Amino acid sequence: xxxxxxxxxxxxxxxxxxxxxxxxxxxxxxxxxxxxxxxxxxxxxxxxxxxxxxxxxxxxxxxxxxxxxxxxxxxxxxxxxxxxxxxxxxxxxxxxxxxxxxxxxxxxxxxxxxxxxxxxxxxxxxxxxxxxxxxxxxxxxxxxxxxxxxxxxxxxxxxxxxxxxxxxxxxxxxxxxxxxxxxxxxxxxxxxxxxxxxxxxxxxxxxxxxxxxxxxxxxxxxxxxxxxxxxxxxxxxxxxxxxxxxxxxxxxxxxxxxxxxxxxxxxxxxxxxxxxxxxxxxxxxxxxxx
Amino acid sequence: xxxxxxxxxxxxxxxxxxxxxxxxxxxxxxxxxxxxxxxxxxxxxxxxxxxxxxxxxxxxxxxxxxxxxxxxxxxxxxxxxxxxxxxxxxxxxxxxxxxxxxxxxxxxxxxxxxxxxxxxxxxxxxxxxxxxxxxxxxxxxxxxxxxxxxxxxxxxxxxxxxxxxxxxxxxxxxxxxxxxxxxxxxxxxxxxxxxxxxxxxxxxxxxxxxxxxxxxxxxxxxxxxxxxxxxxxxxxxxxxxxxxxxxxxxxxxxxxxxxxxxxxxxxxxxxxxxxxxxxxxxxxxxxxxxxxxxxxxxxxxxxxxxxxxxxxxxxxxxxxxxxxxxxxxxxxxxxxxxxxxx
Numbered sequence: 352x353x354x355x356x357x358x359x360x361x362x363x364x365x366x367x368x369x370x371x372x373x374x375x376x377x378x379x380x381x382x383x384x385x386x387x388x389x390x391x392x393x394x395x396x397x398x399x400x401x402x403x404x405x406x407x408x409x410x411x412x413x414x415x416x417x418x419x420x421x422x423x424x425x426x427x428x429x430x431x432x433x434x435x436x437x438x439x440x441x442x443x444x445x446x447x448x449x450x451x452x453x454x455x456x457x458x459x460x461x462x463x464x465x466x467x468x469x470x471x472x473x474x475x476x477x478x479x480x481x482x483x484x485x486x487x488x489x490x491x492x493x494x495x496x497x498x499x500x501x502x503x504x505x506x507x508x509x510x511x512x513x514x515x516x517x518x519x520x521x522x523x524x525x526x527x528x529x530x531x532x533x534x535x536x537x538x539x540x541x542x543x544x545x546x547x548x549x550x551x552x553x554x555x556x557x558x559x560x561x562x563x564x565x566x567x568x569x570x571x572x573x574x575x576x577x578x579x580x581x582x583x584x585x586x587x588x589x590x591x592x593x594x595x596x597x598x599x600x601x602x603x604x605x606x607x608x609x610x611x612x613x614x615x616x617x618x619x620x621x622x623x624x625x626x627x628x629x630x631x632x633x634x635x636x637x638x639x640x641x
Numbered sequence: 642x643x644x645x646x647x648x649x650x651x652x653x654x655x656x657x658x659x660x661x662x663x664x665x666x667x668x669x670x671x672x673x674x675x676x677x678x679x680x681x682x683x684x685x686x687x688x689x690x691x692x693x694x695x696x697x698x699x700x701x702x703x704x705x706x707x708x709x710x711x712x713x714x715x716x717x718x719x720x721x722x723x724x725x726x727x728x729x730x731x732x733x734x735x736x737x738x739x740x741x742x743x744x745x746x747x748x749x750x751x752x753x754x755x756x757x758x759x760x761x762x763x764x765x766x767x768x769x770x771x772x773x774x775x776x777x778x779x780x781x782x783x784x785x786x787x788x789x790x791x792x793x794x795x796x797x798x799x800x801x802x803x804x805x806x807x808x809x810x811x812x813x814x815x816x817x818x819x820x821x822x823x824x825x826x827x828x829x830x831x832x833x834x835x836x837x838x839x840x841x842x843x844x845x846x847x848x849x850x851x852x853x854x855x856x857x858x859x860x861x862x863x864x865x866x867x868x869x870x871x872x873x874x875x876x877x878x879x880x881x882x883x884x885x886x887x888x889x890x891x892x893x894x895x896x897x898x899x900x901x902x903x904x905x906x907x908x909x910x911x912x913x914x915x916x917x918x919x920x921x922x923x924x925x926x927x928x929x930x931x932x933x934x935x936x937x938x939x940x941x942x943x944x945x946x947x948x949x950x951x952x953x954x955x956x957x958x959x960x961x962x963x964x965x966x967x968x969x970x971x972x973x974x975x976x977x978x979x980x981x982x983x
Contacts, residue, residue: 406882408878408881408882437884437886438884439884440881440882440883440884441882441883441884441885442884445882445883446879446882446883448875448878448879448882449875450875453874453875453876454875454876454878454879455876455879456876456879456880456894456897456898457876457898457973457974458897458898458901458971458972458973459897460973467883467885468883471883471884471885504973504974504977506973506974507977530882
């Protein structure tokens with residue numbers, strides 16, 4: 352089966368004063384068209400940098416060394432020219448971020464920012480066409496009174512509204528791949544749940560593939576078809592969501608699951624910082640697309 | 642836009658209060674300085690009767706509060722009194738000397754914004770690489786010497802050792818230009834005399850660079866610092882994730898938010914140029930307000946001192962109001978917060 356995104360043996364190292372520090376030690380990950388895949392791990396495990404490599408942002412950093420193969424839609428993101436990588440961003444793939452309010456520029460209106468994003472795809476679009484399409488998109492993410500929202504600045508809207516705006520903006524150009532980096536972690540839990548459900552429905556409708564990055568297994572279970580668990584720059588377990596949740600094979604996955612707070616539980620479980628079990632070989636659950 | 646209008650009204654009201662305060666302060670100070678203005682004006686050969694009659698004519702015998710009352714009444718009628726130094730109305734004197742100073746300050750301001758901001762953007766975009774280092778060292782040099790020192794250095798280098806520019810004055814004497822606005826760059830064009838226009842610009846180069854240098858450095862360093870801070874904001878990463886070109890991100894997404902905090906300081910720097918202009922004018926024998934101001938202070942010409950200080954204070958306030966309006970225009974947060982609070 353062909354993959355929309357296919358990552359093979361991805362290594363990342365940062366050049367520092369004390370030489371190279373390797374952050375990713377050979378990641379293999381693939382996403383089929385229209386598939387929702389989650390990459391789960393604690394902070395510092397390498398999930399966000401993986402998304403930024405897919406976008407081609409880290410390749411442009413002077414102190415980053417990236418090796419491996421990242422194929423997107425048949426083309427190798429690693430070897431293509433910087434200009435071609437930039438051309439993919441915002442059109443074929445887009446990204447939504449953790450904190451919606453600070454991810455939107457405070458000095459431009461929502462309508463203005465929408466238009467800029469749409470002109471990435473079609474530079475000749477006039478303001479009226481942009482506004483019409485943006486209104487349509489905002490209605491899709493259940494924003495009441497889209498006309499007013501388009502004239503507003505991000506600081507005039509609530510965090511939940513901005514989150515929806517960002518989802519709409521990321522999907523307005525009909526990208527093939529959406530990278531969601533801990534979306535809505537800055538929001539409260541109920542608003543986060545609402546917007547995630549909305550995002551779930553939208554990507555299903557538009558057949559958009561998603562790489563969903565999170566530290567929260569509870570959220571992932573609701574959202575993803577398939578899960579990769581990442582620990583210290585290595586994939587430690589992968590498989591269909593149900594399989595991983597029913598029979599977590601790797602010690603780290605089990606620890607991560609225990610770390611999801613429950614109302615009925617007895618306080619926070621003690622997850623060890625490092626454990627020899629966490630370094631056990633990768634567990635692969637078969638089934639699903641991979 | 643009505644909220645910007647509201648900001649304007651509030652700032653105007655504050656400005657009137659500031660002007661009243663400045664006038665009281667200067668009025669008192671000018672009269673506390675030792676020396677009898679009437680005696681100085683009439684010269685050493687005047688007799689006691691003549692001096693006494695001039696003192697009465699100037700209301701100098703009356704209490705200082707009453708004198709201030711006469712002054713305010715005159716100002717309300719647009720009359721700043723008679724200068725004892727030039728024997729002309731102070732308003733006429735100021736109208737003659739102020740345009741030269743304003744022309745110098747405005748050109749220096751254009752240089753400050755036109756060079757300082759792009760240099761700051763350049764340094765921030767290439768942070769840690771050679772353009773950044775060059776800008777940082779260069780601007781440190783320009784901000785660390787006051788403008789009159791730069792005036793002397795520039796004059797020595799580019800007018801004396803390398804005679805590229807004129808040493809002093811505003812225009813070569815051979816040109817006869819009809820005075821309309823008092824701004825020579827404008828008047829020469831109005832007269833249709835292009836070579837005189839070039840000559841006026843030629844005279845402006847060194848003084849306005851000397852005046853602008855520290856401002857250019859200040860503006861560049863400020864813009865660089867604010868831009869670098871903005872580059873760390875999530876919305877810049879978002880712009881990168883949406884594939885916008887680095888130049889577009891720098892000029893649009895990063896520049897606008899970082900201009901807002903820089904602008905207040907740049908505005909203050911611009912207004913401070915008025916003060917520095919006095920020193921630069923002295924070095925380049927520029928026939929501006931400084932020459933007049935220093936002469937009237939030495940002669941204790943009360944009306945002329947008051948007039949000069951008031952005009953400078955007024956210019957300061959106008960610049961500040963303009964900067965505030967510009968910030969309100971650029972920063973939607975200010976525009977919308979005033980609407981909510983008033």
